[in-house]
Amino acid sequence: MSGQHHPSADILAAYASGVLEPGFGLVVAAHVDGCAQCRRQVASYEAISGDALCEIDDAAMGDDALSRVMSRLDGAAPEKLAMDRRPFAERLTLKPRKWVAPGVWVAAVETPHARTNRVYVLSVAPGMPTARHEHSGAEFCTVLKGAYRDELGLFRAGDFAATDHDVNHQPVVQGDEACVCLFATEGRLQPQGLLGRLAFAYADV
């Protein structure tokens, strides 16, 4: 699936150099996993970094480094590691789902990330109003399943959205299946209204 909405070149470059916060990197990975176009772009950034690696100033290894490493090599030939070919969404480790409203569940993603960030999967059934909310910081989102529409357009499975703190939006689920999205959010979510806040507090995200 190659969607219509891709991470910007800046975001892909940051992802390729490993400097994105873990939760945010995970959301980019969810998109890149299914997008050949972005995979090629990431690969080209990695190639540039690989060339830079060859040009970097050497930092001498310890005298016994080689022998220590050699002693750690497994006996026979290295084994080919099996690729995990499950869909990206199935490779995520989720905490238990919490129903925060009829037809709406949230599950925190088990990934080490900064205490001030939230990383979670949100599933919203069609016909359910989502909480209009503001962001106190950046938010990355990749649609895992289903589709939603907001002021920025239609977002389907595989599509990526990055929003900033000044966005106040209200996505609407499209089609007849639940829309499941992976989010990384910086700072506290600011759903408007008491119920929205309660729901997110209750869900520990």
Next chain:
Amino acid sequence: MDDCADISDEALLTQIAAGNRVAFSSLFGRYASKVKGYLIKLGARGAAAEDLAQDVMVSIWRRAASFDPAKAKASTWIYVVARNAWIDKLRRERVELAYRDTLIIDEASDEELPDDAVSRVQTEAQMAEALELLSEEQKQVVRLSFFEDRPHSEIAEHLSLPLGTVKSRLRLALIKLRAHWEQMK
């Protein structure tokens, strides 16, 4: 020193994948100090940079079979192994997971497929009924905590209550709301 001086990095990796230790020590000579230099640039210090560079070289041995010269240059592949090792190190160091300090309900596994819930429609007004289940005292702390977004310590001060009381009131309130929401999922 390099017994494989005329062999390309890519060919070395292919030989390493077949278990060739001589090829590995050549690749070590070419890349280990580069990898360490890269890790230092990222912020690794002293013995940690040395240890991590050694780990990266061990990973190169273990993963060599996944190197595909048709897809990437050796330098690119080695860079990716080193970068991922750095990211993993940062992850290991970050033991604190993202919990709100309002995490006051114990985990209870509530697995249900979202499809089960699709057909049930409730309005926001009905949701608000849940709030009416709370005592005035509970509503007060709930509003201060979630509507005004005040820290527990500030609420305690504001209401002249011990911090523990604020937390237990919130906890009871959320348990009540939870029970209500569970019924209508």
